[in-house]
Amino acid sequence: xxxxxxxxxxxxxxxxxxxxxxxxxxxxxxxxxxxxxxxxxxxxxxxxxxxxxxxxxxxxxxxxxxxxxxxxxxxxxxxxxxxxxxxxxxxxxxxxxxxxxxxxxxxxxxxxxxxxxxxxxxxxxxxxxxxxxxxxxxxxxxxxxxxxxxxxxxxxxxxxxxxxxxxxxxxxxxxxxxxxxxxxxxxxxxxxxxxxxxxxxxxxxxxxxxxxxxxxxxxxxxxxxxxxxxxxxxxxxxxxxxxxxxxxxxxxxxxxxxxxxxxxxxxxxxxxxxxxxxxxxxxxxxxxxxxxxxxxxxxxxxxxxxxxxxxxxxxxxxxxxxxxxxxxxxxxxxxxxxxxxxxxxxxxxxxxxxxxxxxxxxxxxxxxxxxxxxxxxxxxxxxxxxxxxxxxxxxx
Amino acid sequence: xxxxxxxxxxxxxxxxxxxxxxxxxxxxxxxxxxxxxxxxxxxxxxxxxxxxxxxxxxxxxxxxxxxxxxxxxxxxxxxxxxxxxxxxxxxxxxxxxxxxxxxxxxxxxxxxxxxxxxxxxxxxxxxxxxxxxxxxxxxxxxxxxxxxxxxxxxxxxxxxxxxxxxxxxxxxxxxxxxxxxxxxxxxxxxxxxxxxxxxxxxxxxxxxxxxxxxxxxxxxxxxxxxxxxxxxxxxxxxxxxxxxxxxxxxxxxxxxxxxxxxxxxxxxxxxxxxxxxxxxxxxxxxxxxxxxxxxxxxxxxxxxxxxxxxxxxxxxxxxxxxxxxxxxxxxxxxxxxxxxxxxxxxxxxxxxxxxxxxxxxxxxxxxxxxxxxxxxxxxxxxxxxxxxxxxxxxxxxxxxxxxx
Numbered sequence: 132x133x134x135x136x137x138x139x140x141x142x143x144x145x146x147x148x149x150x151x152x153x154x155x156x157x158x159x160x161x162x163x164x165x166x167x168x169x170x171x172x173x174x175x176x177x178x179x180x181x182x183x184x185x186x187x188x189x190x191x192x193x194x195x196x197x198x199x200x201x202x203x204x205x206x207x208x209x210x211x212x213x214x215x216x217x218x219x220x221x222x223x224x225x226x227x228x229x230x231x232x233x234x235x236x237x238x239x240x241x242x243x244x245x246x247x248x249x250x251x252x253x254x255x256x257x258x259x260x261x262x263x264x265x266x267x268x269x270x271x272x273x274x275x276x277x278x279x280x281x282x283x284x285x286x287x288x289x290x291x292x293x294x295x296x297x298x299x300x301x302x303x304x305x306x307x308x309x310x311x312x313x314x315x316x317x318x319x320x321x322x323x324x325x326x327x328x329x330x331x332x333x334x335x336x337x338x339x340x341x342x343x344x345x346x347x348x349x350x351x352x353x354x355x356x357x358x359x360x361x362x363x364x365x366x367x368x369x370x371x372x373x374x375x376x377x378x379x380x381x382x383x384x385x386x387x388x389x390x391x392x393x394x395x396x397x398x399x400x401x402x403x404x405x406x407x408x409x410x411x412x413x414x415x416x417x418x419x420x421x422x423x424x425x426x427x428x429x430x431x432x433x434x435x436x437x438x439x440x441x442x443x444x445x446x447x448x449x450x451x452x453x454x455x456x457x458x459x460x461x462x463x464x465x466x467x468x469x470x471x472x473x474x475x476x477x478x479x480x481x482x483x484x485x486x487x488x489x490x491x492x493x494x495x496x497x498x499x500x501x502x503x504x505x506x507x508x509x510x511x512x513x514x515x516x517x518x519x520x521x522x523x524x525x526x527x
Numbered sequence: 528x529x530x531x532x533x534x535x536x537x538x539x540x541x542x543x544x545x546x547x548x549x550x551x552x553x554x555x556x557x558x559x560x561x562x563x564x565x566x567x568x569x570x571x572x573x574x575x576x577x578x579x580x581x582x583x584x585x586x587x588x589x590x591x592x593x594x595x596x597x598x599x600x601x602x603x604x605x606x607x608x609x610x611x612x613x614x615x616x617x618x619x620x621x622x623x624x625x626x627x628x629x630x631x632x633x634x635x636x637x638x639x640x641x642x643x644x645x646x647x648x649x650x651x652x653x654x655x656x657x658x659x660x661x662x663x664x665x666x667x668x669x670x671x672x673x674x675x676x677x678x679x680x681x682x683x684x685x686x687x688x689x690x691x692x693x694x695x696x697x698x699x700x701x702x703x704x705x706x707x708x709x710x711x712x713x714x715x716x717x718x719x720x721x722x723x724x725x726x727x728x729x730x731x732x733x734x735x736x737x738x739x740x741x742x743x744x745x746x747x748x749x750x751x752x753x754x755x756x757x758x759x760x761x762x763x764x765x766x767x768x769x770x771x772x773x774x775x776x777x778x779x780x781x782x783x784x785x786x787x788x789x790x791x792x793x794x795x796x797x798x799x800x801x802x803x804x805x806x807x808x809x810x811x812x813x814x815x816x817x818x819x820x821x822x823x824x825x826x827x828x829x830x831x832x833x834x835x836x837x838x839x840x841x842x843x844x845x846x847x848x849x850x851x852x853x854x855x856x857x858x859x860x861x862x863x864x865x866x867x868x869x870x871x872x873x874x875x876x877x878x879x880x881x882x883x884x885x886x887x888x889x890x891x892x893x894x895x896x897x898x899x900x901x902x903x904x905x906x907x908x909x910x911x912x913x914x915x916x917x918x919x920x921x922x923x924x925x926x927x928x929x930x931x
Binding site: 148151152182185186188189190193194196197198200201203204207208210211212214215216218219225226228230231275277 | 543546547577580581583584585587588589591592593595596598599602603605606607609610611613614620621623625626647670671672
């Protein structure tokens with residue numbers, strides 16, 4: 132069989148029939164270069180948001196299973212329309228939904244994880260056809276229930292398919308690659324030609340919305356190089372891969388807004404309590420970040436959560452800490468988390484020093500670091516100043 | 528516990544508020560101690576807008592892909608109905624045609640239900656859940672999604688009712704049952720409170736849009752009564768059920784149909800040409816309404832052949848003509864834009880009175896008849912499209928208004 136490429140097109144690339152026709156032409160061009168294509172599509176434009184809105188008109192808390200049943204129609208519409216557009220220009224292809232493509236997932240509705248891909252049907256179809264169009268973002272359980280992989284899950288569908296078929300993976304969107312920071316906010320942001328899996332993972336989980344972090348985890352596990360490019364321009368994009376050929380110290384900066392800092396002070400010096408707190412938080416499905424624990428006679432714990440989880444976390448904490456005297460719990464909202472990421476930090480010293488020098492004069496509330504990342508929490512009003520300083524210092 | 532199957536048409540689920548009020552109705556039926564299966568169509572004009580979207584991309588979209596596309600409409604409705612039911616505290620689950628076990632042949636856009644395997648539906652009913660099924664759709668043995676053609680949600684509902692051995696099947700739409708003619712065209716049309724399966728089936732085949740013909744066939748085989756009702760309430764309803772024959776003689780309804788295409792085979796090789804066309808029709812999935820073939824055993828070359836097909840499942844007429852001349856050659860005449868008016872009733876042809884007087888009436892009304900066909904329940908006149916309305920009106924007046 133000819134070489135297979137897995138391509139993924141995001142929602143803005145398939146937002147209307149004109150765009151679908153252009154995407155079809157792009158695919159046809161690739162097929163002329165003697166490739167067979169597996170194309171993963173997202174729902175058209177704002178479809179998913181509109182469906183969510185419609186469900187909220189009926190219930191503020193729709194059943195997760197039914198929400199998946201509802202949302203997965205979006206990709207089925209774009210997949211079939213793309214197949215129609217391709218056949219219209221002479222590209223033989225069929226669309227498959229997750230049930231037909233047998234994308235098996237766990238049964239966690241709204242955030243299922245891919246368990247297994249049986250690509251036999253796709254391979255069979257590609258014997259005769261030039262392309263197979265697959266609905267992204269969705270899967271099916273062993274019992275035949277329809278699931279979704281969470282927001283941005285089409286990336287994961289694409290990378291998982293590429294891994295299962297040992298194919299190249301190309302992800303197209305309205306952004307021409309991966310930038311040092313969000314180009315919509317900082318027009319001076321530079322495009323990265325290469326970025327490593329680990330850097331990308333840090334960036335994805337830090338609010339850079341280029342790739343779904345789960346997709347990068349899969350790419351890392353199976354060694355799949357992901358090409359991220361623009362759908363409608365020929366401009367060269369970025370490669371997410373194992374090694375960064377250029378080895379910059381700092382590759383990117385990302386910002387996450389709407390952070391709330393939770394500070395528990397005057398806790399008794401009892402580490403089982405720490406365990407209990409974080410166990411409870413995990414059980415409630417709350418993501419906490421930037422944890423810092425200081426003992427000075429007693430215990431002070433502080434961490435961050437997304438602002439709209441404040442009520443939830445406060446309820447969870449009061450359940451576990453009720454009746455504890457002298458305890459202080461403070462919630463401070465309106466913070467931004469700013470992070471710099473770079474695989475080169477591992478092997479170069481002085482990054483932290485440069486980092487704090489850049490931030491001199493800005494009150495930093497919390498700092499956390501990993502081998503390839505430094506993050507700080509600042510009040511939102513200092514965000515811009517901090518970002519500018521870091522961009523200048525690290526030439527991003 | 529008895530099982531009730533309810534089907535709600537597109538206008539009954541057109542927006543969030545309507546979906547909520549449907550949920551309320553289902554709630555009541557469930558609370559009065561029934562197991563309920565709800566079959567839904569796509570919301571309002573969803574199907575039409577999806578077709579439009581496809582046509583803005585290709586003038587001749589693949590039928591398989593169209594089914595993939597259109598079947599999303601019912602999925603949206605069914606999940607929203609479940610969300611509304613859950614909000615009312617009723618446990619429910621939505622199932623696609625495929626999950627509900629509706630197995631069809633692979634005739635895309637106009638598939639026939641060949642089997643219903645309702646295991647999942649029965650399991651969920653046993654869990655005390657209301658089961659909401661996407662109408663109009665099924666799955667072929669190839670695992671491809673199929674749709675059942677116009678009115679296909681009726682078929683889904685009745686086929687499920689039959690497979691579940693339901694007590695009854697209620698079909699809700701924006702009309703309160705079946706009339707002696709299309710009430711939007713003939714304001715004098717009479718409401719028909721009950722009808723036999725046979726008459727209803729003939730009416731549906733002849734173009735009545737209230738109930739789908741295959742749905743009636745399923746109901747007849749399983750002896751399940753169909754209740755056609757208005758979803759917004761009202762006193763009237765039509766019950767389609769087993770009725771003793773011969774109770775009501777005469778014309779019961781005057782039904783019309785538009786967008787018909789007649790092919791007249793003009794050459795000397797009609798037998799071969801008809802065969803070639805039928806092969807093409809099978810492949811391209813054209814719906815054949817009627818086939819006439821006659822040849823003389825006495826005189827060679829004396830004979831005629833014609834086929835009437837519905838123009839509704841021909842999306843691209845140019846491609847159709849091209850295919851036709853490729854397969855059959857030029858010994859065929861295409862007449863587009865025809866229509867038909869059918870008189871329907873028990874024993875309608877037991878004597879020749881109705882057909883003679885009708886023909887006379889049409890001559891007097893200067894309505895040209897292009898063809899006639901009869902069965903024991905039906906007399907059909909083939910007409911030019913623009914005389915369908917007049918013909919319906921004069922026939923309805925003579926055989927229904929003036930008699931009742």
